[in-house]
Amino acid sequence: MELGVPNTLICFVNDFHPPVVDITWTKKGQLVDQSEISQTQLLQQRLQLPHHVLPELHIYSCSVHHISLQIPLTRFWGGYVYQMISDCEYGDNITDTVYFVKNIFNQKLNNIYDSRLGKYIGFGELGMKNAAHYNNQSWKMQARKVEVDTLRRYNVRLFRKSILDRKVPPNVKVHQTKPADYGERSMLVCSVWGFYPQEVRVSWLRDGEEVTTDVFSSDVLANGDWSFQFHTYLELTLKRGERVTCRVDHSSLQESLEVEWDTFALDVKHATIAVGIVFFFAGLAVAAVGALYYWWKKQRFHANRL
Incomplete structure (x- = not known):
């Protein structure tokens, strides 16, 4: 959702029978003008939203009426997303750090506190108004200054322990x-x-x-x-x-x-081959000796008969 430009919400309904269904849109509990709604053959209703230039909370709902339901099935969409992120950025010298507090509205940076300046800087008309408002709040500015010392000092120790001093052997x-x-x-x-x-x-x-x-x-x-x-x-x-x-x-x-x-595997392979060769020749020698002995015994037997 983006402010100041047309936006479209889609209500997708599927996996129902019989194919008769009624879909209604409401905004903050009031029915939406049917001229702003279009429907496809796949029962996908599109709600065209007008330009919204004020940051008021709009809650939209899509209600589905079907014979299989005892009460209408309603899904809500609404509001905006606001984030506040605090972080420290460190240079090559970890004592040279900058503390930021970033306020983000609908994924866009609205304003930011910069410890180097000691104040908030706004972006866009609304962001500059918010920054001026924050800078006039003495309690908020005092809290930011305290955080610069407390959070930054703690994070430096954590950063050094988990990043700079961390060593794992290969x-x-x-x-x-x-x-x-x-x-x-x-x-x-x-x-x-x-x-x-x-x-x-x-x-x-x-x-x-x-x-x-x-x-x-x-x-x-x-x-x-x-x-x-x-x-x-x-x-x-x-x-x-x-x-x-x-x-x-x-x-x-x-x-x-x-x-x-x-190289153990290679050496074992060659040792196995060498041992095999030795046993082969040893077996061949034994066989030769046996054959020679047999021949000698046979010749002696014939000589004794004569």
Whole structure:
């Protein structure tokens, strides 16, 4: 609803039977002139409201009369929305703060108290009248001055504790994006998440030496719970015995956090293959020895018969 311009209210009626219904509009308990009402085939009535230039409270209602109802079903719409918001704005130096009291009418800023000026400033004709009225109320101006010291001082402590002094260390994990073997091209990802504040530095090390080539990184992403996440990728050819490490530097850490890529799965795979090969040749040797022994026994048996 906006003052000074035509507005339309809609009363939508559905899911009823039989299809005979009567809809009436009232304003502050009085029937509305039918010339201001239009109706669609979908039983959707539109009420065209005239210009309202005075901030008086108008209560409108839509009443539905139907054979299925013992009493008419009525829905109300009315009034205006008024909000008062108090907030503090802080600069880089948290002792440099500004206290505001904002009065908002129908989502439009009507007037505002600014601690830098020590008074209300109005916007528009009505807002300037309200600001002048508030500035002449000594008790209100005294209350604003007290709030500047009490609320601002409390909020500074809360702001420092919950924002400036808050530090949460990161979680770090290094893994392959998809399986690959030694000697093959692969990509490792270092995932860093759950940290606060946002600033973080993540780097890759190969055998203790930092690398910057073939490195790709995401932006620092907000999780929506006052924590952040970051992902960086390293493309490389896997080498047996090479140490690949993700190093994270963050203000919550006393020293760099280094997480090494775990090659255990690859090593176990190759160890399993090696053991399998050993057992294969061991079995082959046993079989050869057995065959040789059998041949020797057979030859000796024939020799004894002769």
